[in-house]
Amino acid sequence: MDQISTSYPYEALNSDSREIRVFKLFPGTGSEQVAGELIKTSLNDAPSYDSLSYQWGNPTITSTINLERDVNFKVTVSLEIAMRNIRRPDHAIIIWIDGICINQQDVKERNRQVAMMRDIYSNAATVRVWIDEEIDANSPAFRALPALNENSKPEDLGEDPDWWTPIAKIFNSSYWDRLWIQQELVFARDIVVHCHGGTMPGLSLGALQWLVCLRRNNPRTGALITNNGWAELSRAMGVAQSPARHLLWWRKMLALKRPVNSISLVPPQIDGQPVDWDGRLMESSQPLSIPIYLLGTMRNSQKLQVTDPLDRVYGMLNLTIDCQPGDIDIDYRKSAAEAYTDVARFIVNK
Incomplete structure (x- = not known):
């Protein structure tokens, strides 16, 4: 796990009671400094919180947030931008963020918290993904995306693969190939993807990945077709190159605890x-x-x-x-x- 240096005096966590810290991200807008406070809680108490999935970025390039109202706390610039964009203007949000909620200088704590990562992300109400890309949330493709789910049919994508290109562009982000985000998305209850310009439902993105898989294959034989527009869209999205790039497939396998076909999503x-x-x-x-x-x-x-x-x-x-x-x-x-x-x-x- 990446880390940056900080001298913040963290209060120790009780691993026996599955304690974690969550971050109360204070409201703010525009250029106002990102601020918040840490709160200790236990997963045994089923606390209500979201979690953040993001790219750490270069750990040597940092920014400062205000912690506990009077402490300047260093975070990566990437994290500061993410928090600035997901915060609300009128109320605080409770969110788990690895770069703040884990004492990165305490190796024993890191070991214990990393071992709890699956529980931390699967117990979060929503995993909020930050991708530092610009989108046009009013484009037809983005407006149609929320209707897609694991019960959708291939024909729900229409006949023109280029129609979905505006969404495919966000998969150019290296976020999708960061190792840590794989389990963060696979185990999420719900996912909201935040970009400059708007948000989109992450599980609908997962449905889009799967439906594009279906459209790129011959409906009678199941054979991969490599020279049609759906295959080009699949390549542009990097479908199935990592768990995050074919979410429904991986979520299904881990739910059933056995391999399933990446196209049909059923066990062979x-x-x-x-x-x-x-x-x-x-x-x-x-x-x-x-x-x-x-x-x-x-x-x-x-x-x-x-x-x-x-x-x-x-x-x-x-x-x-x-x-x-x-x-x-x-x-x-x-x-x-x-x-x-x-x-x-x-x-x-x-």
Whole structure:
């Protein structure tokens, strides 16, 4: 997990009672300094809060926010811009933000909080995504987007793939290929994507990703068509290149705890019977080719963006179904080699 230096005197968290901090983001507009305060709470008490998903940006380029009304607290410029754009003009919002709510200088706390990340994001009422891109929320495509969901049909996209190009452009952002945001979106109850110019429902974006998959394939044979407009739109959106780029697929797999077809979103069968994945995992090629098993997840993590190489292990553990919490210790004092050794030891002993 990325970090920047701060000397803020954090009050210790009680890990036994699953304590976290949330940030009360004060109202503000325009150039007013971003301000707020930290509040301790416990996940056991089912607190009401949102969470922020964003790109950290360069940790050496910082800005200052006002914390606890009299403390100047350094955050990345990227985070400051995100908070400035999601804050309300007339009321405070309660939101969990990793760069503020975790004491990044306390390695033991980071270890414990990273281990809780799935629970933190899945318990948030809304995951608010910040993408530093300009959109025209009044364009026909953006107005039509909220109607899309996992019950939509391919024909709901119409016949012109270019019609959806204004939305496809936001997938040019490197946000989608940041490793940490993968689980932040996969486990979210609800998602709202904030950009300059407006917001959009994140789960409808996930439905769009899936429907474009359906339109780019032959409806009779299921074969991929590479030379039509829907295939071009799929490539522009980077569909299925990471969990965040095919949300419905990954959300379905982790809900069912088994692989599903990326097009039909149903578990594959052989001769009308469910596939025996445990048996197939004994074949040499299978662990690397099935994304929600540990080896496949580690393979996929190599193309995602991180600052700390340890995150290629720790940031993907929650996206596997064969590795349970505690099976691999999260410890940011270790080297990358030691972390990968832990993975290898787990696989050999399993």
